[in-house]
Amino acid sequence: MFENEIIETPTPAQKAAIERFLSEMDNEFEQPLSTRMPIADYLEKLLKYGHIIMAKYGQDYAGMVAFYCNDIQNQIGFLSILAVKPRYRGQGLGTTLFLTMLHAMRKAGMKCAQLGTSANNPSVRLYERLGFETIHQYREGAEYNRVMMEYVFPIS
Numbered sequence: 601m602f603e604n605e606i607i608e609t610p611t612p613a614q615k616a617a618i619e620r621f622l623s624e625m626d627n628e629f630e631q632p633l634s635t636r637m638p639i640a641d642y643l644e645k646l647l648k649y650g651h652i653i654m655a656k657y658g659q660d661y662a663g664m665v666a667f668y669c670n671d672i673q674n675q676i677g678f679l680s681i682l683a684v685k686p687r688y689r690g691q692g693l694g695t696t697l698f699l700t701m702l703h704a705m706r707k708a709g710m711k712c713a714q715l716g717t718s719a720n721n722p723s724v725r726l727y728e729r730l731g732f733e734t735i736h737q738y739r740e741g742a743e744y745n746r747v748m749m750e751y752v753f754p755i756s
């Protein structure tokens with residue numbers, strides 16, 4: 601049974617555990633996080649400007665979603681990271697975390713959600729299944745085949 605933990609002001613132990621989670625997941629990304637910036641700095645950035653939700657399985661952090669809702673002018677929320685440890689995959693946790701993020705973005709007044717990923721990342725299927733569409737293709741560093749995907753929240 602997975603439980604969500606919203607991280608706002610983490611204890612030093614929580615912060616260390618999230619950093620460990622990110623380090624463990626580093627090579628799961630086509631472009632490892634640590635090639636962009638040191639993992640500790642990335643976590644500081646998320647804590648300062650973003651939102652973090654961790655999924656716990658007992659005492660273990662099984663998954664994580666982090667995102668930004670700072671673009672108040674355009675009301676665009678942006679996914680920073682979605683990751684599930686390999687041993688917990690394929691049970692819907694990634695989808696649940698992603699849906700929790702969409703709900704939080706909407707609550708924060710965002711009109712749409714965006715994300716950037718590699719066009720051949722298998723997670724694209726997950727995003728498409730949830731209604732995301734590719735709005736832009738671009739190159740980032742050595743990655744030629746990146747896509748920007750978007751989901752516009754229905755007006756309620």
Ligand SMILES: CC(C)(COP(=O)(O)OP(=O)(O)OC[C@H]1O[C@@H](n2cnc3c(N)ncnc32)[C@H](O)[C@@H]1OP(=O)(O)O)[C@@H](O)C(=O)NCCC(=O)NCCS
Pocket residue numbers: 628629630682683684685688689690691692693694695696716717718721722723724725726729
């Ligand atoms: C993407 C990820 C979070 C999915 O987590 P998950 O808990 O297995 O997700 P779910 O069980 O909810 O759904 C699995 C779906 O993810 C897709 N998927 C993405 N990456 C996958 C992978 N490496 N293995 C299996 N399925 C994967 C599958 O298409 C599947 O879709 P389906 O339901 O149509 O079959 C996880 O595979 C992961 O952490 N990957 C490495 C990090 C990454 O690439 N993150 C996204 C970068 S933008």
